[in-house]
Amino acid sequence: MADLEIRDLHVRTEDREILRGVDLDIDRGEIHALMGPNGSGKSTLANTLLGHPTYEVTQGSIRFKGEDITEAEPHERAKAGLFLAFQYPVSIPGVSVANFLRMAINAKREDPIGVKEFRTQLQHAIELLDVDRAFTSRHLNDGFSGGEKKRAEILQMAMLRPDVAILDETDSGLDIDALRTVAEGVQRLHDEQGLGALIITHYQRILHYVKPQFVHIMLDGRIVLEGGVELVERLEREGYDEIRQEYGVGV
């Protein structure tokens, strides 16, 4: 049984059905890429996995480490070891990055984290993400550039040490240096902490820096094709249209 087990997942919003039967297994230590064109349902899957209230699961289930979390509150999923790096991280005025991290870490623990332990972890994460110390005393995402926001997401991920992280288009809007930093950060968390990751993207370029073992192609609310890195190369050659024709999903 995989750590994260998604079975026949159907999800709708108020006006329409978006996911129409998704099956996906992700284990700790595995890196998966989920690719697909805009509107195929990738972000819906990401938000549903963390329990966003806008998305209603009408059929199927999500299990995490053996527990059914289909109806769990978002914070319970986070405490269980899931993480979502947002495509559009929100700003939280008045709360510094460091204070927010401390709160989030303490939410998962019985006793608050010690000052020294926190500082050591933070230092490590700062180096990993190539940000300077002053970064952590700024208000979270408040006035951050696109690249800083994405770095802050990965910084949180590094500190919270999830078992499985979903990265929702973390690569979008990043210049090549920021992309490399973020991607290498993910790769190192995988190597050092055994992070499992689902990297959602519709570009190939992040996959030059993080090497997925599994690649899934999503079209119209279903995963239609699965394989290894060779799928990325095929996509690069053929685009989504070929695949769409081959699998006969609605054009």
Place this chain on the structure above:
Amino acid sequence: MSEGPGDADAGAVAVKPGRHREATLYHALAGRGAGAGHTLEELRAAALESFRVSELPVWRRSGFWTTSLQALDLDTLEVRPGKGAPGALPEVVQRTLPERARAGRLVQSAGAVVHVELDPALEERGVILCPLEDAFREHPELVSQWYSRRLTIDRHKLEAANAAFWTGGAFLHIPEGLIVEEPFEIVYAIEEPGVAQYGRTLVLGGPNSDFRVIEYDLAEDFDDYPEGQRQALHAGAFEMYLMDGARCRLAAVQDWGSGEVFDVSSRFVGVGRDAYCHWLPALLGGHLVHQHLELAVSEAGGEMAFRGLFFTEEHEHLDVFAVDLHETGPSGGDVHWRGAVTGESRASFEGLIEIDPGAQKTHTYLQIHSMMISPKARLDMIPSVLVSADDVSASHGGTVGELDETVIFYMQTRGLDRPAAVRVIVEGFFEPLISELADEPLEALVREKVTRKLAAAREDIEAYAVSR
């Protein structure tokens, strides 16, 4: 945005003159004051007469806002000493005020001053801190020229009551050129219902002095008293005059607890030539609170930062009128208020920038931010600008906020439950002002009070989530 009386162009879009005043209810004192040329006895007598002939006030703004004192049973309340032994600090004061170094402290409980302390080194250098009653005897020349100089005594019954009946009171005088690091604390405490407290404070900052004042307005909760017998009144009058070049940081923490404490107060701060005042009241609780707060730059070169925050809960009613008045230019103003409401509370904040004809080259800005935490709370934020000079800049802005579900979800995905996420949002909302207090123990106290109110509002927060 600045629509003064001289804004004739407004007619072009069929706007009647004075349209911008329609939503507003209050007026600046704008230079009026009762004190000049009168003795205390004369003022008390005139105020008593006004008290006798007037009714309890009702303030009504076109249709959607009324602050009425008619529920106040004034006949059952009396001016009397505090319930503790003479000289003993009220428990609510011991419990609330942080342990810290201070320059001095004056505590009034109910109708009498129970405690005065002043750093002897400061006393030696001419600082005066004493009950205002005593100051009239011991420093008549100093007190009488400033007492009620810019405060009126007859706009409404409770203002008249204060001017007629005040007892105890606080007088603080900082002599010329003296710089005092630690704050002076002035405390008004109400320990039991049935009390009418007429507090009266006069603060004089001598030329080029530099000092800090923290006022505390505190009451016990009255939970042990039967329903219908929990009323108390604080009708306060506060005036501070900063002479040329004086600098003062003035903060206030008001929390009248869960009893039925009515607070109807007027406060005036006058800023002299090249003087500066940073004023930040934190209004954190009271059954029915009406505050007239006026910060006036009276002489050229004066600067002020007028800050404030409020947080109402349950059935509280808060009515704040804050004036940023510029009488002479050049001058600078910067007004920034933040308010949050929970429960079924109601709050109204009217912020007025008023620039007199003589205040050319004034630059001022008013911003008001609000946050709704409960579906049943009501909050009105009304900025207005009255400009009678042409070479000025005056504008206002602000935000009306609800709890943002996107932000809550974001924090939930980091492991915070909903109430914790809301707490982070609201604390973050107030943080820009709290950190401006620039005083660790005071910041901690205000943060703790905000946090405690949020904990009490937990059910509202859940209800709000369900309602949307």
